[in-house]
Amino acid sequence: MIPFLDLHAQYRSVGKDIEAAVVDVLRSGEYVLGPQVTAFEREFAAHCGAREAIAVSSGTAALHLALVAAGIGPGDEVITVPMTFVATVAAVLYAGATPVLVDIDPGTWTMDPVEVEAAITPRTKAIMPVHLHGRLADMGAIVALARRHGLLVIEDAAQAHGAERDGKRAGTFGDIGCFSFYPGKNLGACGEAGAVVTDRADLADAVRLLRDWGQAAKYEHVRLGFNLRMDNVQGAALRVKLRKLDEWTQKRRDVAALYRELLEGSGLTLPAPAGHDHVFHVYAVRTKERDALRPALTAAGIGTGIHYPKPVHLQPGYASLGYGPGAFPESELMGLQTLSLPIFPEMTSDQVREVAAAVRRFSEGARDAA
Ligand SMILES: Cc1ncc(COP(=O)(O)O)c(C=O)c1O
Structure with a gap:
């Protein structure tokens, strides 16, 4: 029997280190966000080559918060592809915006930039390419198109941790990149987790605020936010796995x-x-x-x-x-x-x-x- 995916084999290779790190968190009493999450953010940002990483509760949360942080909402259009996991499109709907779908290129199986150009309207705010199966979409063409039309690029890099072209890694080609650490992903947590990476301090600050109830300080809710934080246990487990x-x-x-x-x-x-x-x-x-x-x-x-x-x-x-x-x-x-x-x-x-x-x-x- 050859399984499609063998998480037991992975656990055999790193399980001892994860158990030690997780027990430390359990003993620490710090369960939501916390020092392991902060350290993971620093290390994951460095791995991606991004200035900032913000840890959240899932890849879906990363996409949702990236859109809201970018100011995208009702009346705005976001161009993405139908050949993806539903979360990509659902996140646009969660933000209250309209998903505009375009077909994939039969050669790359990812977003066709020619189709994107034809779908741009005065309401378009962002392009959301998906690095399907872990292969980078045609980011050169997509980013050039976005710059020409004044659009944001939000990468769905949920499947593409570490994919690299011309010295840049997944998540850093556009304005903001979104990752999933669902257990079966190339970098998987021991539960649900995700992250946003960006070089833009304004977007990083907005995601940080939005993931934690819009709190600028304890009980200071400066905007409508969400409860989409990463657990410290996941931060600890992800730090062990990131090294591998x-x-x-x-x-x-x-x-x-x-x-x-x-x-x-x-x-x-x-x-x-x-x-x-x-x-x-x-x-x-x-x-x-x-x-x-x-x-x-x-x-x-x-x-x-x-x-x-x-x-x-x-x-x-x-x-x-x-x-x-x-x-x-x-x-x-x-x-x-x-x-x-x-x-x-x-x-x-x-x-x-x-x-x-x-x-x-x-x-x-x-x-x-x-
Ligand atoms: C392309 C893509 N986008 C988004 C997601 C959503 O990530 P999560 O399951 O962590 O919410 C996934 C993973 O399931 C995915 O494969």
């Missing part, structure tokens, strides 16, 4: 490189090669046979995922956005074709070979049947 992140990212890239070597020519469309701009949160392949390949892999004892089967605009909970089937053909096609193979830093090359062999057996069988 670069090593884990390299291991993910090694797994991806081996998959590429073993699966090239198998008839599947493979993700981009393992460069610095991809941290392989997900190793997604594409094939028209996805709905047959997945059960074949399950039968072979191999766990898989689909990221994501149904783009946001086709989710019943988002029907009020007013887009129907056919609105975003590339995202819809990807939803039908994409399959995520197991990937995690502790995955052995034998496990990668076993997955690749099962995929190849299926592809050859499908070819023989055709």
Whole structure:
């Protein structure tokens, strides 16, 4: 059995250190925000190459607070993609603004800058690219477009901790970057957690205020705020794991490189090669046979995922956005074709070979049947 993701293996490698750090927090009596969170903010900002990091309670909170801090609200439009986890679009709605969706580029599977340009209106305030699966979107084109039109760039970097291009890391290309530390993420907490990173002191101050009830000082509520703070326990656990992140990212890239070597020519469309701009949160392949390949892999004892089967605009909970089937053909096609193979830093090359062999057996069988 090869699981899609093995958090037990990760825990075996860092569990002792996490337990010691968490026990210290439990004994300290400081549970919400606190010194571990403050230290994690400093260390995570340094890892990203950002001036400031503000720790919050989830990736969704990071997106929501980034939007509110940027002054985005009712009447404003925010351009983002439907091929993402729903949180990206939900955050825009939480802020009271209007999500305007654009399709992905079939080559990169991320936001198509040409589509963005066509969607800009006088009400557009921000562009929210998503670094899907851990691969940076086309930030050069997107940031240039935003600057030309006076728009903010808010990166959904929930899947892309440490992805790098031209010496810059995910979250620092635009005005503000949003991270999730959901347990299965490349940097995962022992519960819910997230962070915002930015070089802009005004945005950092606003997020800090908003996450903690709009309090400038105890019981001084200078604006309407939220309770979206990070727990000190999560700060402690994340500090331990952050020390391993670069090593884990390299291991993910090694797994991806081996998959590429073993699966090239198998008839599947493979993700981009393992460069610095991809941290392989997900190793997604594409094939028209996805709905047959997945059960074949399950039968072979191999766990898989689909990221994501149904783009946001086709989710019943988002029907009020007013887009129907056919609105975003590339995202819809990807939803039908994409399959995520197991990937995690502790995955052995034998496990990668076993997955690749099962995929190849299926592809050859499908070819023989055709
Ligand atoms: C692209 C994307 N955006 C936002 C989120 C939301 O993060 P969280 O689950 O920490 O709220 C996630 C993670 O689930 C995600 O994958």
